[in-house]
Amino acid sequence: MVTLRGVGQVMFQNNALSGFLLLAGIFYNSWLLSLAVILGTVISSATAQVLKYPKSDIENGIYGFNGALVGVVIGFFFGFSVVTTAVMLVGAALSTILMYEMKKLVPPFTAPFVLITWLLILVLLFVLQVPIVAPPILESNSLDLFFVLSKGFSQVWFQDNAITGIFFLIALAVNSPASAFYALYGSALGALIAILLSQPSSMINAGLFGYNAVLCGIALGNWKLQSFLWATLAISLSVVLNMAIGSLGLITLTSAFVLATWIVLYMQRLILKA
Incomplete structure (x- = not known):
């Protein structure tokens, strides 16, 4: 339930059914990316438990959703390998720590995800030399x-x-x-x-x-x-x-x-x- 609530909180829904439907939608498009979401959510929530952050926040998915987004974005842009998975896990954990610290100053929303992911993208591209594999946007001259x-x-x-x-x-x-x-x-x-x-x-x-x-x-x-x-x-x-x-x-x-x-x-x- 904690994992599903964490998924739901990406769109501000503290509801396990909403989280399940969001996960189902991701699974419909890519089962691999749905696994990345689960992995990111679990790692970020587990980090909060290890660091003894407020139990109610953990149970309500507050420390899961930034990690969920880290997981899906690293998987989407860089694919899945030992290197990218390791980076994903580290990023999900770091997003939890940054979330905890930012909560003392401002409503963090998805800022921890954004800041950590920008850093991870730089590391993957320029340090680890991992190429972006995300497909290009389909060209279109008319609106649908x-x-x-x-x-x-x-x-x-x-x-x-x-x-x-x-x-x-x-x-x-x-x-x-x-x-x-x-x-x-x-x-x-x-x-x-x-x-x-x-x-x-x-x-x-x-x-x-x-x-x-x-x-x-x-x-x-x-x-x-x-x-x-x-x-x-x-x-x-x-x-x-x-x-x-x-x-x-x-x-x-x-x-x-x-x-x-x-x-x-x-x-x-x-x-x-x-």
Whole structure:
């Protein structure tokens, strides 16, 4: 149950059934990547237990989801070998330690995953000389609405599969209709803004401007109008940040979501103090 909750927490769902459906969606696309998710979650949760971090946080999957993302991203970009698996295990453990320390300062979200994975990518590419094996984005000159919306979901887990995205939508809906609504809204609005900013159709179809927006929507949205407006701002910021970070030559991962959400939370704090 701890592992499934850890998987669910990637999309803010403290629900084992949601975690199972997310894992099933990944398995549908790649059974190897689903194993990487399980391995990353187990290692990061076990690290928290060994270091005697708060039991309630461990049981609720708080120390599992960053490790889950480390696992799936290393597997996706670099494939599976003794070297990449060892790096994956170390990264999952380090993400737990960084999560614990960051929690003292800010809401970490997936920042530990982002920072650790950027470091691991540098090590794999330039120290261990492991090449990237991830397939290229399929070229497209026209937009496919189903792909645009669904892959905005699936790319949260770096899965370029529209059916996987449907699994993820169901995983949200069974636990939180509000999360499902805001995820759909985030995927749609993120794509629309990317279109207005003249981004490539192939990237929009692949959901690459949707997944950070999806996470922003889930993180900030509820049924109140004020939350809708804040979520809309964060979603919009995530697209601009996604473009800016990508222009630096970095793999964006979920950094645009983290930064956009931090900015909005800071703005909310300033308004409350005023």
